[in-house]
Amino acid sequence: MFGRPARSGCRAWSGWAGPGALVVGVAAVAALGLAPSAHAQTAPTAPPAAAAGPPATGPSATGPSAAGPSAAQPDPALLERGRTRYVEACQSCHQADGSGQPQSGIPSLHADGAAAVDWWISTGRMPEATLMAQAPRKPVSISDADRAALVAYITSQWPGGPDIPTFDLSNGDLTDGGNLYRTNCAACHGAVGAGAALAYGAYAPSLHKATALQVGEAVRIGPGNMPVFGLDNLSDEQVADVATYVAYLHHPQDRGGAGLGHTGPIAEGFVGLLFGLVGMVGVASWVGHRSDDEPQERPDA
Secondary structure (H helix, E strand, O other), X not given: OOOOOOOOOOHHHOOOOHHHHHHHHHXXXXXXXXXXXXXXXXXXXXXXXXXXXXXXXXXXEOOOOOOOOOOOOOOHHHHHHHHHHHHHHOHHHHOOOOOOEHHHOEOXXXXXXXXXXXXXXXXXXXXXXXXXXXXXXXXXXOOHHHHHHHHHHHHHHOOOOOOOOOEEOOOOOHHHHHHHHHHHOHHHHOOOOOOEEOOOOOEEOOOOOOOHXXXXXXXXXXXXXXXXXXXXXXXXXXXXXXXXXXXXXXXXXXXXXXXXXXXXXXXXXXXXHHHHHHHHHHHHHHHHHHHHHOOOOOOXX
């Protein structure tokens, strides 16, 4: 989403039914208690720490297992379970050697990294049965235990890539997170995290279902058209701030009234125009009927 134009005035309506109609129209809009767009709001307090993915414990967002794929010696039973699930759910597309099918748009898993494997599976985007321009978020079809096994197996077979991030949400700064989000994320995901279309069939997905861990993983791996933000760009503390702000966007405080889906000034302008126009037409009609009902005095002969 490349920004939204500032809402424009409806001056063309001012001459329809006089000052009385305009007052009624404004009153109808004010009665709705419309909230300003979410990007203009400043939240007073930070939300509680978002769930960061199984089986994260405490205030830190962590990966599928504390001793999972990053450990030097993964559990052989875990690796065998991962190998079995890989054959069943992944090998037909990504091949036995993990090289993928680049000619068909199926990427290699070599040096993909634990964060990437965990993100694609935890968001339900993998396994994917179709070759769409962009895999959509779907209900997760792989259990947490199998996901941890797949992460361990794939990263042991083809090591490299970013690890699952670990960051502390207990001290996340909502204000700094909002500033970072608006600077680095809002251009595509929108001011309220609702997502937007990009080019060539791609789109920036909505963030309203993303967990804190998924936000952190996406920041580090840059899935699809999203850029990669390494430690040189965003520190772990800054990633925690962004994740805190995204969690706030799940349930923002609409202090001005109805949120109207948090889609910004377009919906607000439409509702204002609708009710304002109805109010002005109603007043004009009422004034016209009163004029027709009043008796007409005959002039003296």
